[in-house]
Amino acid sequence: MTGAETTDEPLFRSVDWENETGRTWSPSPSTWFALAGLAAIGLLFAYDLLVVPPNQPVVGGWDAPIIDWLLLVSLVLFFGYALLPLASQDRTRRRLWAQVRNRPAVAASVAWLVVVLLLGTVGYAILGKPTKHLTIPYQPPAFLTRDPFLPGRCVGAVVGGQCHGTLQHPLGTNVYGEDVAKLIVSGMRVAVTLSLVTATILVSIATLVGTVAGFVGGRVDAILTGYVDFQRTVPAFLVYVIFAFVTKPSLLVLIVVFGFLNWGGIAHVVRSEVKAVREAGYVRAARSAGAGRLHVLRHHVLPNVSGGIAVATTRQIATLILIEAAISYLELNDVMVRSWGEIAASGMGQWFPLNWWVVAGPGLALVFTVVAVSVVGDAIRDVFDPRGVP
């Protein structure tokens, strides 16, 4: 730089550009957050691996299995790259707020998903796993009665020969006397893990492949698109079933199989949006102002395709939650993972439909979640629409 900067310099001044050095990498707040979070997880993981003996809890009573580590990583990335930009950018925050205020369905969906996210992560850690009380199966939900044919002693009052539910088990209990409300919370944990870890895998691969294909174009595009089309002919469901038979059914296998096989649709969306944005006037303007390809990609292409990525991902997640329920119903799942699908399926035995609350509770939670994810996905589309209301 030549000369000191003073306020009364002319507006347009000459600068010795020759002596200007190249600009250094400046991470965004999202990247800072992600790096800090991942570093903390890395330290904790190293501590668990090197210091804590195997099969001993790391913190409190928590001996983290691999899937919990993946959930932690996904949570950090979800907060850093989805919630933080949404909340820190003036425009997106304003529009999101407008959506929540003007559309009751969006407000209810966001509220439900926040509940699921909080209970599924923090709440689960506090409440703990539901415990079995084999003597009190099939307690009816509070304020309701149950059919006298159902076995088990009645915790609540028996009025006129009918067993009444209690507030101790507001949503009743299942065949093992487990509290259905606690089971639903444990199902939230599974849903959050399934959604966030799979979404992290899907979004990472789809964004990378879609962006490279759309931005580089030419032969690279042809090869990547060809591969995506080929991969989309491989049904993830079938691959999961094969894995479930060969190894043993597990949530991790489900997540890995669906995460690594189902990103094709999102990649297609990313690719076509990148292709459109690449030709946009503002990309040409940025290049004419001296921006390099990487700058254009980071600052103009990705922000403008992120809405499309979010929408396509929410669609996938909604479907995946339903697929998990279907897999549970087919008993191809890990029965130790108490997902909503598993809880509902386990209730559809001998006594169904007399024990309807065992199925209805997790079933409704499943339906609410799938609908809420779709509604929020649609709201996000409107939030990112450049021509939408401010």
Add this chain to the structure above:
Amino acid sequence: MTGDALLSVEDLTVEFDTTQGTIRAIEEVTFAVHPGETVCLVGESGSGKTVAGETLTRLIPTPPGRVVDGSVTFDGQDLTAASERELRSIRGNRIAHVFQNPQNALDPAYTVGDQVAETIELHRDDPNAHERAIELLDRVDLPRPATAAGKYPHELSGGVKQRVVIAAALAADPDLLIADEPTTALDVVTQAQILRLLADLQAERDLSVLFVTHDLGVVSEVADRVVVVYAGRVMERGPVEDVLEDPAHPYTRALIASLPGRGESMEPLRGSFPDPVDRPDGCLFHPRCPHAVEECRETVPPEHDVLRSRYAGESATPNRSAACVYYGENHDSAELDRGEHDATEIPAEREGDSP
């Protein structure tokens, strides 16, 4: 006048590979821009004028576009030989662009203040980039610039957006501004304001401007010199008063005659623009030229000096030329003033327009 040119383009030829074949977008285009001067590249849609403007800093997509021949010299440096890195430090910094449509020239994801600051930040580490962006928005006459800086493009009108685009273009203090139809998408009143603003900024900063337009009305307002382009070739060049008041080339004459509102009835150009894949031999304009003779069909006419000027009578005017056989040694250019030649038959209208 060639010695001190800021930008000099020589014999620039650019081709695009398309599925229909190779299109020659511009052919042997030569012109120069001197410090502080405004040169207008004038031509119809598809004449290659935009390609000419974008090739200078190699903004054209490569492939399919490529520079086949010629050189672009800017401030002593050959830009056709420059590396991408060198070009990046020139774009925006020394040669800035303003494009036609302000509607999509601004990124919907950022405030306009951020976008003006971006040009500054691309070329230097300036912690005060945002304050400077607001100063620039003030300079391009945005009301309440500090508030305006926080607005998103879709909250602004087309005219205001174009002011923002101009502020962004000038943010890093360029020497040359390439303005590609900057007023075409705007209404007449806004157009006049933007032209006025550009003229003021140019005078203030001794800026050179390469103004690309099809609008002869705009040309008459802004240009010092004019280069008329048809189908990628230069047809005529000269000082603006000479070219507009006393056009030498039959194409320029036809172009001016096709304008409405000059007292006489307007005469649209006959025939249609040449198919870019299958261009006519000889003079590119001959199929539509009322004065075409056999020679026009066979040879590409070189640029002949036009030895007349509205102001200097018959004396030689420097830098005035027309690529037309009538200005060659064996012809009398006065013939152009007498009606049509019978030698030409007009070919049937061809399907397919220019790209």
